[in-house]
Every structure is written in C-alpha cells, then in structure tokens.
Amino acid sequence: MSRNSIVPHFFTLYSLLCYTVIAAADPDLRQTREQLASGPGGKQKMDYLLYLPNGYHESKKDWPLILFLHGAGERGTHIDKVAKHGPPKIVRDGTMDLPFIIVSPQCPNGKWWSDQAQLKKLAALLDTIENKYRVDKQRVYLTGLSMGGYGTWHLAGARPERFAAIAPICGGGNPKDAKKLSALPMWVFHGARDSVVPLAESERMVRAVKAEEGETQFTIYPEAGHDSWSATYANPDLYDWFLQQQR
16 A cells, blocks of 8 residues: 555544544534424424433443423524523533433424423424433433423423423423322422512422322522523532432
C-alpha cells in the first residue's frame, strides 16, 4: 500500500476516534431527534428527543426510563425547543450524568398533553421505545411541568400500570382518577406563588389520592412562582427517588 493511500485511511480512523471521544464526553451527541409514526398508515406523527445513557452501548443490561412532558411554551415543530427545561436540558448541558433512557416528545401547536389523542400517542411511543431499546419495564417513570404536569396526571390516570412512579410539577388532574393513582408512588411539586397554575390544582389531587390511602410526597416552594421545575429537576434527590421505585 502506498503512502498516499495510507494517509487518507489514517485521517479517517483519526476522525472516527475523535468523534467517539467527543460523543462519550458530550451528552448532547447522545440525545437524538426521532419521530414516531403510529395509527393507520403511520399517519400519526410525534417528534421526540431520545437520550441513551452513558454505558448503554457497552452493556447488555436493561435501563430505567424517564418520559418527560414539556410545557405549553415548547409546543410546535422545532424539536430542539423540548430541551429548554428538565431532563433533556440537563443531558444537553451535561450538568448531571443521568442513568436513564430519557424520552422527551413534542406536543403539536394547539394541542394539549391531556387530550385523548395525545395520550394515545404517548402510550404508543412508550410501546415503541420499550420494544426497540433495553428498557427495564419495572422502572418507567413519568414527569412533566405545567401543561406537562397536567399530562403527567392524566396519562398516569389513564395508564397507571405503565409507571413505577410519577413526578408532576405545577400541574393538575382529575380527582376521579385518584383511586387508580393510589397505588402509584408520586412526588408532587408546586410553587406557592404560582399565578399561572394555582397551587390549589396540585393540592386538590394530593388530597384526593390521600383519601384513597395513596402514597404521596408533596413539595411546596414557598417563594416560587410558576417556575417550580428548575429547582426540582436540578435536585439529584428526584432521580435517586425515582431509582428506588419499582412496579
């Protein structure tokens, strides 16, 4: 082999090695843009960000999963908006090494996570991820903020058997779901000064679940307004608590 033919191969190998090192160091390169096609003819689309944790490809074990539902401001067709808050932002910025598969779908403009059509898409998305990746189905967790907090309550109320625990933030739900939710560990968060989604929304759900003898933790930030999610998602205790919960 001539020197001229060796040099291109060397630089190709060098580039691949550099990319591998950068990908290992940069969590954002492990959070990919994906799309679900469900329903008749695959016409029901849902874009989402998918994060595979450090060590996923080097092991054969099953991994816990977090399904994250964003707020109303991140709806639309630009999937990168979903990483504005919460777990997808954390892995993008590399501020914590989260040992979870993280799935962060995007709700279309004008729709709500609590809509029946969106709840069906979310269930189909979970089915797809669980079939395609090594998911520990006994450790699937659901969380969301604001509109996503409502979505968390509603999806868990519709499909409580899918989740090991939930963490709704500044949201609300239907108290009629309390009995179905009562066996599900939950950690609820809200700001006392929230003028967008009143604290009473979370209080009502917590009371209803407790009336059914459900297991609840409830954190109220006394000085927080609507943004009760930044402190919540920055707290490693949330992720440690998730990992302690199994179905």
